[in-house]
Amino acid sequence: MLGCPCCWFFRVALAAAALLRPEQRARLLVARSAPRARSQAPGSLKCFLGSLKMEMTEMTGVSLKRGSVAVEDNDSVAPGEAKRQKVSECCPTKGQDGLENNSLASSEKVPGPPKTAGEGKKNSDPRSEEEEEEEEEEDGLSEEGEGEEEAESFANMMKHGLTELDVGITKFVSSHQGFSGILKERYSDFVVHEIGKDGRISHLSDLSVPVDEEDPSEDVFTVLTAEEKQRLEELQLFKNKETSVAIEVIEDTKEKRTVIHQAIKSLFPGLETKTEDREGKKYIVAYHAAGKKALANPRKHSWPKSRGSYCHFVLYKENKDTMDAINLLSKYLRVKPNIFSYMGTKDKRAITVQEIAVLKITAQRLAHLNKCLMNFKLGNFSYQKNPLKLGELQGNHFTVVLRNITGTDDQVEQAMNSLKEIGFINYYGMQRFGTTAVPTYQVGRAILQNSWAEVMDLILKPRSGAEKGYLVKCREEWAKTKDPAAALRKLPVKRCVEGQLLRGLSKYGLKNIVSAFGIIPRNNRLMYIHSYQSYVWNNMVSKRIEEYGLNPVPGDLVLKGATAACIEEDDVNNYSIHDVVMPLPGFDVIYPQHKISEAYREMLTADNLDIDNMRHKIRDYSLSGAYRKIIIRPQNVSWEVVAYDDPKIPLFNTDVDNLEGKPPPVFASEGKYRALKMDFSLPPSTYATMAIREVLKMDTSIKNQTQLNTTWLR
Numbered sequence: 001m002l003g004c005p006c007c008w009f010f011r012v013a014l015a016a017a018a019l020l021r022p023e024q025r026a027r028l029l030v031a032r033s034a035p036r037a038r039s040q041a042p043g044s045l046k047c048f049l050g051s052l053k054m055e056m057t058e059m060t061g062v063s064l065k066r067g068s069v070a071v072e073d074n075d076s077v078a079p080g081e082a083k084r085q086k087v088s089e090c091c092p093t094k095g096q097d098g099l100e101n102n103s104l105a106s107s108e109k110v111p112g113p114p115k116t117a118g119e120g121k122k123n124s125d126p127r128s129e130e131e132e133e134e135e136e137e138e139d140g141l142s143e144e145g146e147g148e149e150e151a152e153s154f155a156n157m158m159k160h161g162l163t164e165l166d167v168g169i170t171k172f173v174s175s176h177q178g179f180s181g182i183l184k185e186r187y188s189d190f191v192v193h194e195i196g197k198d199g200r201i202s203h204l205s206d207l208s209v210p211v212d213e214e215d216p217s218e219d220v221f222t223v224l225t226a227e228e229k230q231r232l233e234e235l236q237l238f239k240n241k242e243t244s245v246a247i248e249v250i251e252d253t254k255e256k257r258t259v260i261h262q263a264i265k266s267l268f269p270g271l272e273t274k275t276e277d278r279e280g281k282k283y284i285v286a287y288h289a290a291g292k293k294a295l296a297n298p299r300k301h302s303w304p305k306s307r308g309s310y311c312h313f314v315l316y317k318e319n320k321d322t323m324d325a326i327n328l329l330s331k332y333l334r335v336k337p338n339i340f341s342y343m344g345t346k347d348k349r350a351i352t353v354q355e356i357a358v359l360k361i362t363a364q365r366l367a368h369l370n371k372c373l374m375n376f377k378l379g380n381f382s383y384q385k386n387p388l389k390l391g392e393l394q395g396n397h398f399t400v401v402l403r404n405i406t407g408t409d410d411q412v413e414q415a416m417n418s419l420k421e422i423g424f425i426n427y428y429g430m431q432r433f434g435t436t437a438v439p440t441y442q443v444g445r446a447i448l449q450n451s452w453a454e455v456m457d458l459i460l461k462p463r464s465g466a467e468k469g470y471l472v473k474c475r476e477e478w479a480k481t482k483d484p485a486a487a488l489r490k491l492p493v494k495r496c497v498e499g500q501l502l503r504g505l506s507k508y509g510l511k512n513i514v515s516a517f518g519i520i521p522r523n524n525r526l527m528y529i530h531s532y533q534s535y536v537w538n539n540m541v542s543k544r545i546e547e548y549g550l551n552p553v554p555g556d557l558v559l560k561g562a563t564a565a566c567i568e569e570d571d572v573n574n575y576s577i578h579d580v581v582m583p584l585p586g587f588d589v590i591y592p593q594h595k596i597s598e599a600y601r602e603m604l605t606a607d608n609l610d611i612d613n614m615r616h617k618i619r620d621y622s623l624s625g626a627y628r629k630i631i632i633r634p635q636n637v638s639w640e641v642v643a644y645d646d647p648k649i650p651l652f653n654t655d656v657d658n659l660e661g662k663p664p665p666v667f668a669s670e671g672k673y674r675a676l677k678m679d680f681s682l683p684p685s686t687y688a689t690m691a692i693r694e695v696l697k698m699d700t701s702i703k704n705q706t707q708l709n710t711t712w713l714r
Contacts, residue, residue: 162430162439163701168538169427169690171545173631174418178697179407181676187319187349188650189401194344194354195394195681202353204316204655207379209367223259224267232286236268236334244287252282260284267365268334303360308383310341310357313366316377316655321348325376326356332369333361341387344396344684351654357388377656395683397636400692401651402676409641412676415695416639419680422550423578423633424694425541428534429687430701437464444532445607447525447621448614452513459501460487474498482510497524514618522620529621533584536603541582541630544596550631555594556580557627564627566593577631586625587614634680634691643671651675 164170184190194202224232224247231245247264249257261273264286271286303309317325322345330337339359346352358366363381370378405412434440438458446454462475470492478487484505491499497520504516517525552558554569558579567575582596583589585604591597591611604611616622642651644667650657653664678695682688693700 161437161701162433164430164699166439166701167428167430167433167441167535168540168542169425169430169699170542171425172694172697173422173425173545173550174415174694174697176414176418176697177407177411178695179405179411179415181402181405181407181696183400183402183692184349185401185403185647186650188351188654189403190350191399191652191654192346192350192352192354193397193399194346194352195397196343196355197392197394199394201397202314202355204314204353204377204379204659207367207370207377207659208381209363210381210383223256223263229267232264232268232271233334235286235288236271244285246276246278246283246285249282249284257282257284308385310359310384310387311361311363311366312355312357312382312384312388313363313378314353314380315356316351316353316379317346318351318375319349320375322346322352322354324348328373328376329358329369332372333365335361341389343388343390343393346396353655355388357384357386359387377659391684393684395681395686396688397681398679398688399652400678400680400688402678402692402696403647403651404673405641405676407676412639412641415697416637416676416678419634419691419695420637421633423631424691425545426629426632426686427538427541427690429689432531432534432687434531439535440528440531441535444528444530444535445609447529448532448616448623449608450617452517455517456501456505456510456513460498471496471498474502478502484510526620529623533586533623533625536600537582537584537628539603540596540600543599544582544592544630547595550577552577552580553594555592555597557582557590557592559627564590566590578629578633580631581627581629584623584626584628585611585614586623589625589627628685632682632686632691634682636679636681638679640677642667642675642677643669643673644675645672647673651677 196202228245228247231242233239235242235245247260249260257275261275261284264271264273264284268286271288273284273286276283276285315325320328322342326337326340326342330340335358339361341357342354344354346354363383366378366381369376407415432440438461443455443458446452446458460475460478462472462479470490474487474490475498477483477490481487484502488494488499488502488506491502493499494503500520501516504519505513507519508515548556552567552572552575554567554572556567556575557564558567558575559565559581564581564583567580583591583600585600591600601611614623614625644651649665651665653662680691682691689700
């Protein structure tokens with residue numbers, strides 16, 4: 001990935017350019033051809049900070065350099081790590097590439113409550129009209145083919161983004177001097193292991209399949225031809241008018257017929273089979289037994305009663321988020337995504353390990369996917385009675401490498417000891433608020449104000465900042481015509497928020513924006529108002545720390561069971577700053593009994609909201625509120641500084657490396673570069689980026705970093 005400094009340099013340029021407008025591309029070819037001195041090492045470029053797409057308790061690609069910036073394209077894979085999905089006989093016969101963009105594609109990606117797989121698909125038809133339409137859409141906008149643009153324009157465009165100051169992130173808790181480091185120079189520098197409700201850290205350590213006499217033989221995966229699989233898939237998904245598919249048994253034996261029966265039933269849920277004689281030949285006839293609902297509801301009679309209904313397994317994945325991974329697994333298994341369950345979503349640009357459960361799919365079938373998919377491994381199979389539930393996890397354990405650090409050993413020691421002993425401010429990270437000139441909290445505020453024309457305008461109006469060309473054209477069409485159908489035609493990818501809203505406006509009209517907005521999946525709609533709550537919380541916590549410092553004071557809130565209570569003056573010494581919580585605004589919370597309570601009221605009043613009435617006329621948008629600790633102290637903190645010469649080498653082993661018996665890396669006492677390897681555990685809903693921010697002592701926003709140096713690609 002980083003064979004030479006200039007390769008890394010140009011990869012950064014292309015990644016940045018992938019977000020820009022088509023009409024600006026012509027001049028980049030000149031920039032690409034400009035020579036660079038070989039003495040310019042990757043870590044010494046003056047502009048390295050990544051695009052900072054941060055997920056809750058996880059982050060996307062970032063290069064953190066003090067006073068400098070690097071832009072990484074989180075939707076592309078570095079050349080040294082790119083791996084194409086491998087297609088084999090067990091894979092679907094059609095639509096292999098249709099799932100890469102199956103998650104919400106929007107100019108306003110923000111994390112919120114984890115989505116349930118299959119959320120918002122209420123139609124019982126396995127393939128709704130919208131799904132069929134979108135499968136035929138041409139993305140046509142590959143990051144590689146589009147990414148030739150003038151880099152200085154990117155830096156100029158990012159001036160319209162947000163800084164940490166804009167969203168209330170202003171304070172640090174430690175006193176050490178900050179230093180530079182590159183985060184996610186490789187996505188394998190960031191590894192997340194889920195911590196289950198029992199406190200056990202998930203690891204992929206066993207690829208074997210539990211022995212089960214009722215499992216069919218391995219022949220079920222090879223007995224059907226590619227053509228037969230395609231016909232059966234079309235029958236299963238109601239793609240044609242056939243009511244059955246007949247497969248001739250060439251070598252007619254009872255054993256052969258049994259294998260074909262098993263193959264169809266196990267590989268194509270919802271289909272039943274029977275044997276028929278036709279003109280002296282044996283045929284296995286496949287047909288629908290339970291109508292269109294059968295695809296979503298696996299057959300009950302085909303599952304042994306003594307076996308738990310759910311197969312739990314550990315999913316190891318590289319450079320793919322949880323929803324994309326589940327959509328891909330469901331496509332290869334030919335089942336609905338909503339039969340999968342999980343405890344939390346994990347970010348894309350990382351290696352992540354988490355537990356997944358799936359309803360009535362055998363470990364044998366799941367293990368077979370290890371032969372079909374790259375960047376995935378499934379293992380540690382077991383059968384359980386119950387699925388997994390969102391939020392049941394205790395948190396996540398992180399292994400993070402900051403490469404090419406500039407801090408001295410003393411600086412690193414001070415920074416890491418502070419993180420271990422004090423912790424960091426539990427701010428909501430920058431990605432919570434979007435990456436364009438229209439922050440998501442502004443949309444959330446308009447929803448809470450019941451200002452639906454403003455909601456529509458904020459989402460659809462032209463905006464400054466880095467966006468894909470098709471979104472720019474869509475916004476321009478909307479501004480010119482206010483015709484949702486015409487603007488929608490400018491979008492080749494209609495799964496984004498803009499496309500969903502335009503589809504709703506086309507259906508319900510401009511006078512019924514509430515219903516049009518309701519077409520967007522519920523969790524994605526709620527992301528906007530959660531973003532506003534986060535915006536208020538960040539600002540209030542900064543005020544609280546500025547006013548009272550890092551000690552509890554009378555009037556602060558602490559949790560007692562599931563409810564919050566104010567600290568009385570006599571009890572102050574019984575608590576530490578790590579006990580103090582602050583409320584996200586809502587109708588079911590109390591506020592601190594000191595100056596910060598009035599600050600909450602003033603902020604919401606300035607936004608034309610009534611802090612005493614946070615119920616909305618639309619129930620979904622009523623905010624009950626919640627409590628969040630203001631300081632988080634990571635657990636299981638450890639670190640080491642290592643020396644290395646080759647920026648391409650991995651600096652620790654992954655679970656797959658250990659399974660393959662690879663020896664751990666050996667480090668020299670001295671090297672060209674130094675890296676800080678960190679291990680720590682965080683509770684759910686916590687941004688690991690904010691922990692890194694506290695160590696490095698720097699603003700993590702794209703806007704701030706690009707303004708520090710706008711000549712980074714000249």
